[in-house]
Amino acid sequence: MRSARRRRAPARSLAVLLALVASCGAAPTAPTAPAPRADPAWGVVDSTCAPERLAARVPGVDVAVVEAHWDRLEPQPGVTDPGYAEGLRATVTRCVDAGVRVVLGSGLQYPPGWVRALPGAEIRDQAGRTPTTGAVDTVFSAAVAAAADDHLRRLVAAVPLDGLVGIRVGTSTAGELGHPGPEASGAAFDSWWAFGDAPQHGVGLAPGQVSSPMPDWVPGQRTWQGRAVTPDDARGWFTWYSGALVRAVADRARSLREAGYRGPVHVPAAGRGVLPADLDAAVGVVLDTAVRDGALRRGLDYVGDLPALAAAVPGAVVDVxxxxxxxxxxxxxLDPPQDRCAPGDAEALVAGAPSLDDWPNQRVTVAAAARAGLPTVGENPGPPGPTTGGVADSDSEADQVRYGVEYARVCGLSxxxxxxxxxxxxxxxxxTPDDYLTAIRR
Structure with a gap:
């Protein structure tokens, strides 16, 4: 554990966070070492802003993630549920009135049932399968994109904007960046989710998207339209597939701006994405392979795509x-341990240092964000369970509090x-609240 350090005022931490976000429109740089920062801001996920909890909140914990639900705000097309909208407004207002800043979950991962019937809403993989998770095509379908943008306008109208320090935008059923994962089809590491009419042939394609550079080509096939597929062809296809995620987030961010929201856009990022060496190996066999955690099929290329995110979404923040x-x-x-972020990580990431395979997800993602000039926030996975990121060999929740706070500091998170x-x-x-307080006061 790091030696004890003086605890800084939470207001200063939030000021640092907002100042970092304001600088996101600048050209990305590759810093050689993290710049000195104040302590991170401290917060909680899935907050109710309940009065009794606000009264008992941990001193210094002044950020709350409040999750909205699209299916509750707009249960019927074009119809806002006034009761839910008022309840959401009241929740955010309670936190703000208590001096707690709010990061609002957009709720795009909870589409109403009527959205599933929209043109092109079904996602299809190369075998014609549709997800078993209920995912809809928020990336390529113009009809779904229009509905999602309308939802965001309703959301912005429903809540007080001056208390928000972030709105989360993702593309997956977990609310994170990414195409559906291997669990969506039951065929582990097998599905590529871009084989509907919109992504392949441009029929009903969302604004800002482009259709496949090799229509009807399936990764792993050695020929296309009578000619051999080269590694450059495979890389171009994957760049299109992965870049579509950034284009979708950029489109949602544009809708938020048009609706009047001017604050940070948080993009939740799971895992570590595809390491550069792994992507090189994959395109060398024209994508006829898999990468751990399903990162390749999910289209997660943080090293390649975070600079594009920085350029496309001013005010973007990467949420680890x-x-x-x-x-x-x-x-x-490990001996030596590889869990902590360190000066020079951004350079090591693109140089393909031999130790990268030993780096944890957080270290890779923070390095990729630093290389892109993007600020980062982070959250622990939570206890093992079907609705969290915790697994059997995760730390206990108590250890996640202790180490999560430590990693937030050493990795320079906002x-x-x-x-x-x-x-x-x-x-x-x-x-208990005392466990959190003890961790942040160390």
Missing amino acids: TGLDDATAVRARR AFLLAFEDDLYTGRSGI
Whole structure:
């Protein structure tokens, strides 16, 4: 554990966060070492802003993630549920009135049932399968994109904007960046989710998107339209597939700006994406391979795409959703340990340092964000369970509090968001507000 350090005022931490976000429109740079920063802002995920919890909140914990639900705000097309909208406004207002800044989850991962019937809403993989997770095509379908943009306008109208320090925007059913993962089809590491009419042939294609550079080509096939497929062809296809995620987020961010929101846009990023050496190997066999965690099929190329995100979405913030996940536990046990961010990580990432395979997800993603000039926030995975990122070999929730706070500091994050508020106040994971307070005062 790091030696004790003086605790800084939370207001200063938030000021640092907002100042960092304001500088995001500048050209990306590759810093040689993290710039000195104040302590991160401290917060909680899935906050209810309940009066009794606000009254008992941990001193210095002044950020709350409040999750909205698209299916509740707009249960019928074009119809805002006034009761839900008022409840959401009241929730945000309670936090703001108590001096707690709010990061609002957009709720795009909870589409109403009527959205599934829109043209092109079904996602299809190369075998014609549709996801078993209920995912809809928020990336390529023009009809779904229009509905999502309308939802964001309703959301912005429903809440007080002056209390928000972020709105989260993702593309997956987990609310994170990415195409559906291997669990969506039951065929592990097998599905590429870009084989509907919109992505392949431009029929009903969302604004800002482009159709496949090789229509009907399936990764792994050695020929296309009578000619051999080269590694350059495969790289171009993957760049299109991965870049579509950034284009979708940029389109949602544009809608937020048009609706009057001017604050940071948080983009939750799971895992570590595809390492440059792994992507090189994959395109060398024309994508006829898989990468751990399904990153290749999910289209997660943080090294390649975060600079594009920085350029396309001024005010973007990368949310590392697995701070102190199981990969950090394993990296911490190595000799020497590899779990901590270090000066020079951004350069090592693109230079293909031999140790990269030992780096945990958080270290890779933070380095990729630093290389792109993007600020980062982070949250721990939470206890093992079907609705969290915790797995059997994760740290306990108590250890996630301790290590998550430590990693937030050493990695230079702008904020640490503890997952989840219920864990603090219900005792379901064996942690208490005092555990969080002790960790941030170390």
